[in-house]
Amino acid sequence: MGLTTSPVSDSQIDKQHSLLLRNLKLFDGETFQEGKAVLVENGKVSLIVEEDQLRSDVANAEDLGGKLLVPGFVDVQVNGGGGVMFNDEQSTDALATIANGHRKFGTTTLLPTFITDSFENMQAAAGAMQDAIKVGLPGIRGVHFEGPYFSMERRGVHAAEFVRAVDDGALDLFTQDGLGATIVTLAPEQVPADFINALSNAGVRVCAGHTSATYEQAVGGFAAGVSGVTHLYNAMPPMMNREPGLIGAAYDHSDIYCGLIVDGHHLHHSTARTVISCKSTQKIMLVTDAMATVGSDKKSFNLYGTEIFVENGRLATSEGQLAGSDLNMMDAVRLTRDELGVEFGEALRMASLYPATYLGLENQIGKIAVGFDADFALIDEAADKVVRTWIKGKGANS
Incomplete structure (x- = not known):
């Protein structure tokens, strides 16, 4: 999967091995972006999509409360x-x-x-x-x-x-x-x-x-x-x-x-x-x-x-x-x-x-981009604090 301009629904996602992160502010390693959602499948980023392209009934979605997602x-x-x-x-x-x-x-x-x-x-x-x-x-x-x-x-x-x-x-x-x-x-x-x-x-x-x-x-x-x-x-x-x-x-x-x-x-x-x-x-x-x-x-x-x-x-x-x-x-x-x-x-x-x-890993980690490992940190900017992390798509609270 890559970028998409048509609405994304449950049927397009392998629900068993997927995670959808939405309602977030994104720093992808190059720029800060608003209104994006990130789909993770099998431990890697498979899709970065406009939030308004998502149907409300997409399963396996996590609402990040507007916090900042960074590599x-x-x-x-x-x-x-x-x-x-x-x-x-x-x-x-x-x-x-x-x-x-x-x-x-x-x-x-x-x-x-x-x-x-x-x-x-x-x-x-x-x-x-x-x-x-x-x-x-x-x-x-x-x-x-x-x-x-x-x-x-x-x-x-x-x-x-x-x-x-x-x-x-x-x-x-x-x-x-x-x-x-x-x-x-x-x-x-x-x-x-x-x-x-x-x-x-x-x-x-x-x-x-x-x-x-x-x-x-x-x-x-x-x-x-x-x-x-x-x-x-x-x-x-x-x-x-x-x-x-x-x-x-x-x-x-x-x-x-x-x-x-x-x-x-x-x-x-x-x-x-x-x-x-x-x-x-x-x-x-x-x-x-x-x-x-x-x-x-x-x-x-x-x-x-x-x-x-x-x-x-x-x-x-x-x-x-x-x-x-x-x-x-x-x-x-x-x-x-x-x-x-x-x-x-x-x-x-x-x-x-x-x-x-x-380390020679610039095509695997260090960015939030399609094909990269889903290694993320979620930052509460008001507190300057990391509140969650994901390694290859598997999350943990801080």
């Missing part, structure tokens, strides 16, 4: 959620808990992120991801390995005991079948260029992060296959007048994607506005870098044996060192609009279409 958010950096950290438990149950913790804030696709750890635990994380992909766990489309091939100086809260040179089996681990969309964050100056090149050629998205790279080393990494920067400005040298480093290299290369944590703790809002002024938002991905507290009532959790506390939205050790974030994607979109001055539709794209494009 579900895509978060490529999620360490934990729902009270669980991926590093603490490598299982489909843990991944389901993390995904559900973020789903209530509009995230319908995420990459659970496994931070610096032993090679054995990295293998366990890969196995859990393969299991999750095999059973079609809602919201899980791939994995992000953040570390362990980092600059010791820029490791942040990543455990020093696990920061190391490239493991013998790393290439096979990262490129094995069944992991879905895969990101590996590494310090380009700490690994051989041919390792980066082999990952990139195998379809892995390689990001630079937790790095002391000079401008020249960063550009060399880009040439080898680095295509993104993990949490720009954080865990890398500051941009200086004669030493622009990775930040300057990312600004200079328009094809490089950048993750941005806009919680106001990782970056001053002025700095984030500078990023947007210097780099096309089409290459900026809103990320949460979320920890276990998001989507749970927890006010602290354990990381490598150290207690991490949340206070006023900031996650840190007792000594005050930042340790991931307590940010969710709906708040990231709101802050991008309200504090960074980005038009609402563009802020939504930074949370959906642009990360989907980076």
Whole structure:
């Protein structure tokens, strides 16, 4: 089915596998529209039609009360959620808990992120991801390995005991079948260029992060296959007048994607506005870098044996060192609009279409369009709150 100009009735819809969403405001990933209805069949958008083309007797219709339907958010950096950290438990149950913790804030696709750890635990994380992909766990489309091939100086809260040179089996681990969309964050100056090149050629998205790279080393990494920067400005040298480093290299290369944590703790809002002024938002991905507290009532959790506390939205050790974030994607979109001055539709794209494009999924998610997966978030604009989500047409209340 495609666009239609004649009235749609029950007889045109496969009622057993269909869902009709009506009385809504639509942001389809490109424009805001009024007076539309969206038909979902077998988990995909099959029809977008004028509301007045619908007969009142169409079955399986849900009235959305005039709220805003948007493409579900895509978060490529999620360490934990729902009270669980991926590093603490490598299982489909843990991944389901993390995904559900973020789903209530509009995230319908995420990459659970496994931070610096032993090679054995990295293998366990890969196995859990393969299991999750095999059973079609809602919201899980791939994995992000953040570390362990980092600059010791820029490791942040990543455990020093696990920061190391490239493991013998790393290439096979990262490129094995069944992991879905895969990101590996590494310090380009700490690994051989041919390792980066082999990952990139195998379809892995390689990001630079937790790095002391000079401008020249960063550009060399880009040439080898680095295509993104993990949490720009954080865990890398500051941009200086004669030493622009990775930040300057990312600004200079328009094809490089950048993750941005806009919680106001990782970056001053002025700095984030500078990023947007210097780099096309089409290459900026809103990320949460979320920890276990998001989507749970927890006010602290354990990381490598150290207690991490949340206070006023900031996650840190007792000594005050930042340790991931307590940010969710709906708040990231709101802050991008309200504090960074980005038009609402563009802020939504930074949370959906642009990360989907980076992952190579731009023909499946990131828009509400015929043939795309029915991954949606329903926003109550008056409250700036996600009230419902759908993943492949299956709904859940937030």
